[in-house]
Amino acid sequence: MLAFPPDSRFISAEKIEDICYQRLADQVPTPFYAYSASQIRADFSALKNSLPDDIHYFYSLKANPNKALVRLLNQAGTGCEVCSLAELETVLSQGVEPQDIIFVGPGKYIAELTQCCRIGIKAVVIESIEEMKLLNDIAASMGVIQTIALRINPDFIGEKAKLVMSGKPRQFGIDEQLLPQAFSCVGQQSHLRLAGIHIYLGTRILDWQALAKNTLNILSLAESLQNTYKIHFDFVDVGGGFGVRYFDKEKALDIDSLGDALADIIRTYHENFPRCKIIVELGRYLIARAGVFVTRVNYLKPSRDEWFAVCDGGANCHGSAAGINSLIRRNFPMARLGETRSDQQYRYQVTGPLCTPTDLLGENVMLAELRPGDLIGIGHSGAYGASASPVNFLGFGHPAEILVEKDQAFLIRTADNIETLLAPQICQPLSVANA
Structure with missing residues (x-):
């Protein structure tokens, strides 16, 4: 498994930019996505500096349609490529x-x-x-x-x-x-x-x-x-x-x-x-490296000769890491987040809370010793995270999203709750009777 996270200048297992993950988790319940604004700008700047000057860049919202990220990239100099009316209204609302x-x-x-x-x-x-x-x-x-x-x-x-x-x-x-x-x-x-x-x-x-x-x-x-x-x-x-x-x-x-x-x-x-x-x-190239999916270990349990770290967010929030629609299951960059307690590592099966064996975020992953309550981070998660995942499976809903820049953090999407999940379910009569 690649070190956590490769190719990211502003993200480590200890913190994202200048903020420790635990400080974010104290404010926003896990699971959530955290994005580094500086990493986004740095990746786009490196791309522009390497490729010919006369190329014009358009950000594909399908990778991550969050309004704050759209605004950040557009202000950095990208146009926008959209695929739906909702995506079109998203970019218009951000001044594109x-x-x-x-x-x-x-x-x-x-x-x-x-x-x-x-x-x-x-x-x-x-x-x-x-x-x-x-x-x-x-x-x-x-x-x-x-x-x-x-x-x-x-x-x-x-x-x-x-x-x-x-x-x-x-x-x-x-x-x-x-x-x-x-x-x-x-x-x-x-x-x-x-x-x-x-x-x-x-x-x-x-x-x-x-x-x-x-x-x-x-x-x-x-x-x-x-x-x-x-x-x-x-x-x-x-x-x-x-x-x-x-x-x-x-x-x-x-x-x-x-x-x-x-x-x-x-x-x-x-x-x-x-x-x-x-x-x-x-899409992916502009935003993937900037994101970390943060989930919390609820339980550690042995089964046969293996240890399972059962977390509060799984394939429902990060289908890509779980290998949904992939022919071969491979592990994204992953780490226990926070200060190092020991250099010793152990083998874990990292799962989410879903009632399906496909809810496997990491298979045979070597991580620092885990304890209940620890945070696990999956790197390179800025693209095709929650937006490409079955967030409503079993009624868990969409996770929160946070944008971090230096020592400031902004909640840029609230997590779904029982009220928001149930609100669209109604019983309304339709006029379908024959004339």
Whole structure:
């Protein structure tokens, strides 16, 4: 298991920034997520310093939609990529300008598309010809012209991606073979303006050479399309998929080497299309290292020849650490939090409170000796934590979230309670009788 936590400048097993975890736990009941504001800024700054200056960054809210984190990243210089009406309203509430918003997703519905047209976002990313026609009808009814980008499902496949999202039948994007029909259809939609293309090949890529090759393939396709259809794109969204090192034997992404490779690729592309902007959309890479999931040991119990640390937060709060939807179960960086009592370590099975054997946060984890009441931290938990977990399973609800900066801490999401969990459950008659 990797040391806790790797690649984090402002987080240790003793404290997050200048605050000890126990001080946070004295104020906010466990389990909770704690995020380092300084780590977020440092990771984004390092990325910008390593990659070419003319790349524009968009934060993917799917990684973590908390409003405070959205505001922090937008103030640091990112745009926002959203996938739902709730995410769109989130970014608007935090002062993100419409021209810094793109809307993606294969199943956009009328209310979402209508709001996009109403505020005039940078681009609606079209994922099918049917969606294109629907958006044009909506824009026409409102008397506006909406900017779009075509999401393409290319013939080539993203290299070294943990989750491949192109090159085969997918709900995402328009197949490359259908592009003649798509470009013809765009020309028939009087209330849409084509501004660019979007291609997302895959996620969790740790090989800089693979990322460089993926970008080269995307820009080559963009150049071919512009030459074929005699158009000039405002931008090309080359996706992202930059990986974060979670597990043993994984090597951190070499962003300096990636930056050198991208500089040559983008320079060559800009020789023919100097005004076309290059967009990279990132979620995990911008936010994962900054987060720690903090859970408390309720009980220590032996079973056969093993010791179980049963905690108050488990797979319901951190499905990724529990390996939900993963083919192979591996341990995230983990540690007992607080001052060191002894250098000796013991082997534990770290579980949550759920009535299922899949609620296993750490398997055969070597940790400092645990006692009931101790805090355990799971590192690299800023992305796809509670938002990608079954938080309502067994009625536990969403955990609290805290943002830490130096010696200050801010509660940025309250934990669910019995009242908030039961409030949406009603018995209201519906008018469904036959006329």
